[in-house]
Amino acid sequence: MKLLIRGGSVAAGYGAKKNYADILTERLEKKGVTVINRSRCKETSFDGVRTFHLDIGAFRPDMLLLHFGIDDAFGYVYRSEFQENIVRMVRLAREEFNPVVFLATSQTFDNPYDMDAVCLFYRSLQVVASDLSCVLIPIHFYWANHLLENRLTHGQLLQSDARYPNEHGHRVIAQAILASLNNFL
Numbered sequence: 752m753k754l755l756i757r758g759g760s761v762a763a764g765y766g767a768k769k770n771y772a773d774i775l776t777e778r779l780e781k782k783g784v785t786v787i788n789r790s791r792c793k794e795t796s797f798d799g800v801r802t803f804h805l806d807i808g809a810f811r812p813d814m815l816l817l818h819f820g821i822d823d824a825f826g827y828v829y830r831s832e833f834q835e836n837i838v839r840m841v842r843l844a845r846e847e848f849n850p851v852v853f854l855a856t857s858q859t860f861d862n863p864y865d866m867d868a869v870c871l872f873y874r875s876l877q878v879v880a881s882d883l884s885c886v887l888i889p890i891h892f893y894w895a896n897h898l899l900e901n902r903l904t905h906g907q908l909l910q911s912d913a914r915y916p917n918e919h920g921h922r923v924i925a926q927a928i929l930a931s932l933n934n935f936l
Contacts, residue, residue, distance in 0.1 A: 754779065754932070755787045755810050755850075757799055757840075758818030761857050761924070762790035765915050774925035775932075782936055787812065795823045796836035803843050811848040814935065816888075816928070817841070818855040820872040821914050834875040841883050851935055854880050855888040855928065858920060859895050860913055861905040886931055893927035894920075 756762050756772055764770025772788040779786055789806035791798070796819040799806075807815065817840055823833045841852050856873040860866040873891060880887035898905065905913065908920035916924060 752783060752814070752936075753785045753787060753810060753812040754814040754816060755807060755812035756790055756816045756818060757807055758790040758816075758855075759794045759798075759820075759822035760790075760792045760915060761821050762788065762816075762818040763792045763794075764790075764921065765792045766910050766912075767916065767918050767921050769918050769921065771921040771925040771928065774922060775928060778925075778929060779932070779936075784814075784936065790818065793822055793826075795819060795826050795828050796833050796840070797828065800836050800839050803840060807840070807844060808847055812850050814853065814932070815844050815850040816853040816855060818857070820869060820876065821857050824869045824872050825914060830871045830875055833872055834879060837876065837879045838883065841879065841885060845883075852883070852885040853888055853928075853931060854885050855924075856891045857894075858908065858916055858924075859891045859898070859905070862913065865913065886935075888928055888931045890924055890927045893930075894923055897923045897926075 776786040787810055844850055854876045856876055877887055910917050
């Protein structure tokens with residue numbers, strides 16, 4: 752069984768020595784799941800559509816995790832364009848190899864303006880998940896809960912640039928994803 756991750760900087764693990772894809776690889780290979788990470792830093796959902804056949808279609812995964820949004824939000828991609836790009840990738844995947852599709856949000860932000868910006872994209876993911884029967888992984892809920900339960904600040908899970916989780920932040924993301932994937936394994 753194959754799980755393919757396609758996204759931008761967070762999914763690519765920008766600046767982290769050990770990212771969530773590494774953690775998923777360690778945990779899931781014991782269950783017979785091969786994790787393929789085709790994410791790249793600074794890429795938006797437009798890049799995901801443009802490279803679909805090379806990065807996703809060529810591997811024909813059983814499970815597809817699309818993890819775009821942060822680079823889109825901070826890269827001036829319109830929310831409507833983002834939503835349509837996610838829809839296009841989901842439809843292409845379903846037409847070509849019909850995987851279980853997971854759509855993941857990302858972390859919360861301390862800055863309310865940044866949080867407002869990314870929430871527009873998180874809501875788009877909710878809409879697509881509902882309309883196209885995808886599994887939504889609300890990482891931002893897990894993230895906020897982890898902060899509260901452990902009495903942590905945002906800065907303890909992030910690099911100096913709040914767009915990028917540190918290793919602790921990637922562990923939180925991996926836990927959220929594993930909780931959803933376990934229902935399908």
